[in-house]
Amino acid sequence: MTSPPVVPVTLAEIARLAGVGRAAVSNWRRRHDTFPPQIGGTATSPHFSLTDIEKWLRDNGKLGKTTSREWLWPRFAALGDRNETGLAIATVGRLLARGVSGGASDGAGAGPVRDAVELGQREGSYDILMFLLRRWLDTHVRQITTTPEPLADLMADLALRTCGPFVGEHPEDPLRVLDPACGAGHLLAAAAKAVPATLNRPAALLGCDRDPVLTALTDARLALLPGPETPGPAPVPVIAPGDSVRADPLIGAQADIVLCNPPANERDWGYEDLAADTRWVYGTPPRTEPELAWVQHCLARLRPGGSAVLLLPPTVAARKAGRRIRRSLLRTGALRAVVALPPGSAAPHSLSLHLWVLRRPAPGESPQGPGAFLFVDAAARFPRSTSRDSGPEGGELGTFIRSVVGTARGGVVAGGAHEPATEDSGATAWAAAVPVIDLLDDDVDLTPGRHVAPASGHVGPRLADSWSEVGELLDGLRTESACLAALELTRGTEDQPSATVGELARAEALALRSGRLPAEAAVPEPGHARVPLLTISDLLLDESPSGWVDPDDAVVVEPRDVVVVGVSREFSAWVHEGPPMAVGPQIHVLRVDPDMLDPWFLAGSLKSPANARHAGTHASSSSRIDVRRLQVRRIALSEQRRYCDAFRHLAAFEGLAERLRIVAKRMGRDLGDELAAGCLVHGE
Template identity: 45%
Template sequence: MAQRTDQVSVTLAAIARLAGVGRAAVSNWRRRYPDFPVPVGGTDASPQFALDAVEAWLKRHDKIAATAGPLERLWPRVEDLGDRDRMGRVVAGLGARLSDSAADQRNRGEPLDPAEQAEQALVDDAVRMAGTEGEAETFRFLLDRWLGTHVRQIATTPPALAALMAEIAAGVRGDHPVPVLTVADPACGTGTLLLSAARQWSGPNSGDPELHLLGNDTDPVLTLVAAARLALEADRARVTVTAHDTLRDAAGPLPDPVDIVLCNPPANERDWGHEELATDQRWVYGQPPRTESELAWVQHIVSMLGRDGEDDVPGGGGVAVVLLPPGVAARRAGRRIRAGLLRAGVVRAVVALPAGAAPPYGVGLHLWVLAAPAPHPQDTVLLVDTADCRHTPPTVSASRLPAVDWDSVRDRVLLALQGGNVPGSVSIPVTDLLGEETDLTPARHAAAARSVRPVDLRRLWTRYDKGLLAARDAGGALRNLSVAQDTAGHGTVSVAELEQAKALTIFSGAAAPEKMVRRGEVPDDGVELLTGLTSLGTTEQPWIDRADAEQADREGTLPLTSFGDVVVVATVHGFDAWVETAAPRLLGHHLHRMRVDPARLDPWFLAACLREKANARRAGTHASSTSRVDVRRLHALRLPLEEQQAFGEVHRKLVDLEKALAEVGRVGGELSEGLAALLAAGRLEGR
């Protein structure tokens, strides 16, 4: 289809946001309502619709969400620009215009001068909306939507990690007094790390030093956004953001030393200037190989810190906290540079983070804590392993990974930096690290994070014995079952047919409005929110206030489960079905609630039929790696209620067996790990 240019177009996802429903609901509307707007562009797989026609249709059918305010209607117009940079200039333009109205004028880099009238019109509309929606709220809304739309192109540092990096830098630097505290980020992106620095050091006390935030990035649009963001949110700081190639343009005379550097530099670069920077004066510890761009960034950052003074005040010459891939600590090509950094006392600490702390979420990244070289460098390096600092949330599917426990990470790292005796940390003499490999990976040196005490060992054996007993009892109830020889009389019926016969009702989950969602431990007056697909950026369990959850269930926007409901996860890789037996839970994307008529269907029997893997394969779309399962195409046996109940009772016992075996597996893993650690430490003895 050819895209029309005289109107704003929106995708199915944008329509779903306007209506406050899931995308599947919008697809259903297209099939059910003949007057649904026709596509005006896009493709068959991703059609686009005229925004005006969509809004008129939603209003006509009373499907505009109560939460779909002016900003929800503005965003499709911004998104219709299509280009990442044009959209970013609108976001930056809004921030620049809003900060211009502030009484305190700051040096925040070049303001936005939009080249196109369409961008200027959107900025004008956003400024008008900010008068009623709130300046900070309007800017953050557009910024979050822009980053979410281009999440694969723009890497950001999660706020929890950014706050930790600033706190580490503050702890290592101490209270060394300066009239102006300069915090720099030579690869600032959208300014998240500099914003965390502003929150760390911009206190309300008049005695606090003036804060100067110095940012740079090679992407001019990102620097515009960062400058606008910092001008709005770092109201106590002086801001300077520039756009140039950090490594190449910094060759020659070095700038004045800075006090703090927080940086998440680009990784695995090949075209970073290896040849033209061969004789650069920053390579004090060795010229970085072409494959070690990260060590080029490390040496550049160290050069920004200058040198510690002769008075040898800790942190007096500057401190840096840098996020790096784990391979930088061990790759053979960087061994000589790592050795040079160690001998100069530049590397103060290396912290191994849990996987999922920052993109790429499947890798456990490292934090390097660096200090300016001093006349009398310290002779030890602190290595901290926090890879085990995780929550263990209730699982929706077997593929769900535990979330990062940021409180545990913070406590362990800061206490170790203060000299505390923390499991998972070790202070190693520099001479012990200078060897054939010069490997700074914390897991290779740090003590086991979990020290097994005699009481722990007794408790593990007690849990293990209880788990074995429960598994034996559950298995005994199933041991006498045998394989039936004749099943010719067992026909099947689809879920769609059961729904049509009113034997059950289906309610599909949807995306919960973000302002309703809380994260962390679920309180007594909260309801857990389940989602079928796991986002590795999510660090805490989502939940919603009970009153809001019950209201959403009454309005039909989100399904709330109750005892006896059958829940189905409708993704091929995470497919599962179970009967709810615990507290009510709210269902998000890719989950479905089936509420049966107990006079016609047994829920345990239905769940047993639906969860069978071959059933899911037959009902799957198989369109991509994230294939979905059409729950209405799932099949169940056609049996009288009495036989259903008999089969359902067997399924109950099978679930009990699965739970008991899972508990034995968990306890057995902990027990094996603890015994192995004691054995390796020579702490096991016979009775």
């Protein structure tokens, strides 16, 4: 009888299984001689046997109150490569949809599949499938691009808001929704919820993708979606593998709504083979414009009066090679609006992606389309510094965009006589209805930032908030400056003994780890265990963390760790006091032994400019700091703590001053625009 295969688990997975933080697992490993030995992995990401870990947790009373599903994923992850694991998850969904117990075969995946099906029958079929699917997508985030669920909901809602009256004998007939690059089915799942809720009609879902594993997962996911409360049953989804642009497996299918997040920047999309394709009504897409091929493919699959919403890179709105097709889309009224999203809304997270809203004219509509084109600059309304709080996951961004498009629907987006958007809601301060004729210049640049300027009446409240924040910052600066001014300084003694960070690491007074770039960052979705990622670029641009990453694939900073930036231009050191955070290259993490070092004393000593000059590799502002050469005075722990309070006040003073600089810069832009526009009240 063969023994079951060894299932490896990481420290992050053990923490999830035990219901504790990763630091707690590291402490168990260090303090308990009975902790299971490492069976693989690396020094920074060791692997352990799932069976041994389960026994140790049980024997030591540390199992916690985790759900049974947490124990499923390591067994699926151990099945093999991406495709094998993905197909096993699809099998789980297919069996649950059919109400069948047991595995589909006697292979390596039969056991995990059987256990997942049994758990799904007890705890909810769709919930278990989505748990496994999200973990799989997290693991392979570099290879698979997904549309975050809140953004998918927004796209489905926009398509419904901008479509015209559909021609049909029976209003209760299903609304046909197509995603020609469906991936893992996020957009189709969003439409399956939005259509019944908005129109009280079921949705007929059509989708395809060139990856057969993704189509299998989408098919299983949609089969398990809760049924809509509509007059009739929803048709069975039709999901087929295939390349929509090159050889559409759903050729001839016509949809009322098309939602799509197409592959971006693909040069080998079939340009040579499709030069005379009948879909290119608005012009043959150049080789460098694959996204415009997808735009025209989506329009070709729309019924008259139907609408499409696509998520596209911002360069599609401005590249010279595509200006002829953009001009044709505008003239015919096929393209109705462009919405600029805040960076971080979807991958790639460094870009302000655009939503393109398109419509195929219905019978009786003017072939020239509306008289004006709608631009929405949500990226300006929600700058990156606040995108984590006001992005799609927070709901405020979605509410803003829905409000703007809903206000403009009568003329700009949905067709008919032009009716300029009103400003009663305040949302249209970051939107503009621009006459189409004004856009048909040599560039045909459809970037919202070029055409939208915030209305002056909406800058006043923001300035009032800024002045209030300035007052609070000045109060804080006065308090901290009083504490620092009261410090009595004396001349230091010569030749004080010191130690480098490298020497302290060898003495185990601290542990040194250097940041790295993990898998591609992503916006977190419900059920995802992710932490924000901070990079050197974020620090240079005064931006918030670049995105969200799997903590098991990153160097994570815990509270009371010391963070050191190893670049001369941004050299700094501070004690991390917030929630766990991942760091990128040239950012280092020092975790001190509290019995030997005080973190505040260490951070304050390391960030000395003289220390940076000593440890720098050369004199330029872009040089790196050799963190191991940074020095700290050798003094007793009690003496370190005497310096600790002074370093705390100094760090608080610098933080307040930096925040004041950022607020002042923002206010300078707002106030400068108002003064330049002649908004100063004239005296009598």
